[in-house]
Amino acid sequence: MSNFQKNPEVVISPASGAIVSPIASRLEKVQWWLLAVILAGLLALYFILTDEQMTRVFFAVAGYVPFDPTQPGTTGALTLLTRGIGITLRTALSAYLLAVTIGLLVGLARVSSNPIINNLASLYVEIIRGVPILVLLLYIAFVVVPIVADALGLSTRDFPNEVRVIVGLGIAYGAFESEIFRAGIQSIERGQMEAARALGMNYFQAMRHIILPQAIRRVLPALGNDFIAMLKDSSLVSVLGVSDITQLAKLYASSTFLFFQTYSLLGLIYLTLTITLSRGVRWLEMRLSQDRR
Amino acid sequence: MSDDIIIIIEHLVKQFKTLRAVDDVSLRVGRGKVLVIIGPSGSGKSTVLRCINHLETPTSGLIMVDGIHVDAKASHINAVRAEVGMVFQQFNLFPHLTVLDNVCIAQRVVRGRPAEECRRVALTQLERVGIPEKASAYPSQLSGGQQQRVAIARALAMNPKIMLFDEPTSALAPEMIKEVLDVMQDLARSGMTMVCVTHEMGFARNAADEIVFMDKGKIVEQGDPETFYTNPREERTRVFLSQILH
Numbered sequence: 001m002s003n004f005q006k007n008p009e010v011v012i013s014p015a016s017g018a019i020v021s022p023i024a025s026r027l028e029k030v031q032w033w034l035l036a037v038i039l040a041g042l043l044a045l046y047f048i049l050t051d052e053q054m055t056r057v058f059f060a061v062a063g064y065v066p067f068d069p070t071q072p073g074t075t076g077a078l079t080l081l082t083r084g085i086g087i088t089l090r091t092a093l094s095a096y097l098l099a100v101t102i103g104l105l106v107g108l109a110r111v112s113s114n115p116i117i118n119n120l121a122s123l124y125v126e127i128i129r130g131v132p133i134l135v136l137l138l139y140i141a142f143v144v145v146p147i148v149a150d151a152l153g154l155s156t157r158d159f160p161n162e163v164r165v166i167v168g169l170g171i172a173y174g175a176f177e178s179e180i181f182r183a184g185i186q187s188i189e190r191g192q193m194e195a196a197r198a199l200g201m202n203y204f205q206a207m208r209h210i211i212l213p214q215a216i217r218r219v220l221p222a223l224g225n226d227f228i229a230m231l232k233d234s235s236l237v238s239v240l241g242v243s244d245i246t247q248l249a250k251l252y253a254s255s256t257f258l259f260f261q262t263y264s265l266l267g268l269i270y271l272t273l274t275i276t277l278s279r280g281v282r283w284l285e286m287r288l289s290q291d292r293r
Numbered sequence: 294m295s296d297d298i299i300i301i302i303e304h305l306v307k308q309f310k311t312l313r314a315v316d317d318v319s320l321r322v323g324r325g326k327v328l329v330i331i332g333p334s335g336s337g338k339s340t341v342l343r344c345i346n347h348l349e350t351p352t353s354g355l356i357m358v359d360g361i362h363v364d365a366k367a368s369h370i371n372a373v374r375a376e377v378g379m380v381f382q383q384f385n386l387f388p389h390l391t392v393l394d395n396v397c398i399a400q401r402v403v404r405g406r407p408a409e410e411c412r413r414v415a416l417t418q419l420e421r422v423g424i425p426e427k428a429s430a431y432p433s434q435l436s437g438g439q440q441q442r443v444a445i446a447r448a449l450a451m452n453p454k455i456m457l458f459d460e461p462t463s464a465l466a467p468e469m470i471k472e473v474l475d476v477m478q479d480l481a482r483s484g485m486t487m488v489c490v491t492h493e494m495g496f497a498r499n500a501a502d503e504i505v506f507m508d509k510g511k512i513v514e515q516g517d518p519e520t521f522y523t524n525p526r527e528e529r530t531r532v533f534l535s536q537i538l539h
Contacts, residue, residue: 191385
């Protein structure tokens, strides 16, 4: 291997293991699918911006209301924050933060030696994982929230739909995240906990300072992937009438009959978001494997 | 006389599901003494060691460390662990922390020492084990021998009264064994109470006050190193010694 590296004329291809020229080796490393996607995306953007109808569809799906001097405040770029893309991103992000918090706590409970805590956590995970997310969302929005509102003496209207779907998605994904945390914690060698305990740390100190920092580092890519999944599943909130991009697309398509244009653009927006994010997760993974300690 | 006994083990039994790893073992270790435990693998010597700081819960028997009864009470366990340092076969350094932080973290979290004092103590101990220049390195950047010396410094930084060594050189490449044994010997000379599970005869002869030979969970023979190695009483001890000494 080192002999080949000294010779600039030949390189061992990482993909096929064959000896190839440096140029061929570099060509092999290019991710052609990504280039194709980026090119297609740029092409689509060109068509959207040059075609007046497509621009209108795009604005409608994204939730952008063009600036209108007669109705300032309800128009312009800020409308993106309260409709469409803003809702999609905000819902996904809030629900994800909730899910990670639940996941960490439940993950810790799952590795606990206390049988009550442990069994309660397992019950939660098994129930949530066994119910479709859509059903869970409907159940939380229309069954759990009214019960909770009743118990607190509040009106059901005090819980906006956006909050309900965030809680629903958060509880649903919390089960998945807890499994990720559990696996991460259990992947840390037993000697780490023993060394920490032998130094006099109690269980929680050892978890906080020794086990979790290592476990979280190991599961970061998996957590990142679940954020992408969450972004996609946030489209489910449209069934509750929350104006995310899916809901806006549905409304626009059914009032204009521009199904092809609307849903193509909707898919394109999701793709742009998810591919960008997945590149970010990939980058994170590479950084972590480089300074693996 | 009894004031000088720092570890008392009486009728210790440890039963794993079907295996009786430790079977009625009684031992006493004097303050400042070095006890070496040898024996074939599976003889229960590591289990005895791990019962002393309660990494294993004894099935029955009594353990007293410096006047503290080591039982299942969490306050007792933590009190004992604060007095007892432990060095593992696999080093068990914390890979996400630098060498300095490895030595600092328990001082800060358990002893509540301020950061500056932690640092000072850590550097002193790293100096003592001979690698102050590696303070900012990560464990993965060190050789096995260096890692084990950091592990010793990490335990010493807690100012323990007793040090437990669980086969500290067994995972090391041959050329790195000496640097670890040298540190251990210095420690023994400085008056530290030590209980070592090790097969290093050179160390045992130079540093040990007493040798205990265990087999199948029981103590077969114990005595001072010179007599033990040159004139063992028991046949099983003789067979074992002939196997490890070639």
